[in-house]
Amino acid sequence: MDTPMQVVYSQEQIAQRIQTLGTTISAAYREIQEPLVAVCVLKGAFVFFSDLVRGLDLDLEIDFVRLASYGQQTERHFKVQFTKDLETSITDRHVLLVEDIVDTGHSVQYLTQVLWARKPKSIRICALVDKKERREVNVHVDYPGFDLAKGFIVGYGLDYAERYRHLGEICTFTDLADLQ
Ligand code: IMP
Numbered sequence: 001m002d003t004p005m006q007v008v009y010s011q012e013q014i015a016q017r018i019q020t021l022g023t024t025i026s027a028a029y030r031e032i033q034e035p036l037v038a039v040c041v042l043k044g045a046f047v048f049f050s051d052l053v054r055g056l057d058l059d060l061e062i063d064f065v066r067l068a069s070y071g072q073q074t075e076r077h078f079k080v081q082f083t084k085d086l087e088t089s090i091t092d093r094h095v096l097l098v099e100d101i102v103d104t105g106h107s108v109q110y111l112t113q114v115l116w117a118r119k120p121k122s123i124r125i126c127a128l129v130d131k132k133e134r135r136e137v138n139v140h141v142d143y144p145g146f147d148l149a150k151g152f153i154v155g156y157g158l159d160y161a162e163r164y165r166h167l168g169e170i171c172t173f174t175d176l177a178d179l180q
């Protein structure tokens with residue numbers, strides 16, 4: 001039997017929030033009037049990204065990067081590695097990084113450092129879940145979906161040891177609600 005889980009964000013809540021995010025992001029970039037590269041950070045953001053970009057009324061290209069971090073996902077980790085690079089040049093272009101969760105901030109900090117070296121015009125960050133209270137480095141999420149103070153969540157792209165990514169809603173393990 002699977003571990004009992006409770007829903008943290010329902011499919012309806014997620015869909016509503018993404019619709020609002022789409023409107024906000026579209027309005028922000030429409031003012032710039034220049035094309036955008038929307039970057040999905042694999043694997044966790046893949047479901048969120050596909051819903052988000054379909055709600056953007058903008059001239060945009062999409063691309064993917066993959067970061068891998070070592071160690072147990074529920075532990076603090078500092079080692080981040082870039083395992084799949086972009087295929088699009090971002091030099092002189094506006095970049096919207098789409099993440100699943102910004103937690104300690106180490107992954108996004110590493111990724112933005114690598115991408116800034118390529119001289120984009122701007123980099124903004126959109127994350128479905130912003131765990132602000134757990135931040136260890138100075139990373140700001142421009143477009144947060146949900147703020148979450150604590151708890152380890154799965155579903156809607158998010159995994160625990162590669163499981164649960166396919167769930168339509170975001171859940172937490174009932175017995176492990178205070179995991180983090
Ligand atoms: P950070 O470097 O600590 O910000 O790590 C962020 C990454 O850790 C996210 O992109 C997720 O892949 C993973 N992560 C952090 N919290 C959770 C969670 O509650 N559920 C699933 N993955 C998580």
Ligand code: MG
Nearest residue numbers: 042044100101
């Ligand atoms: Mg991730």
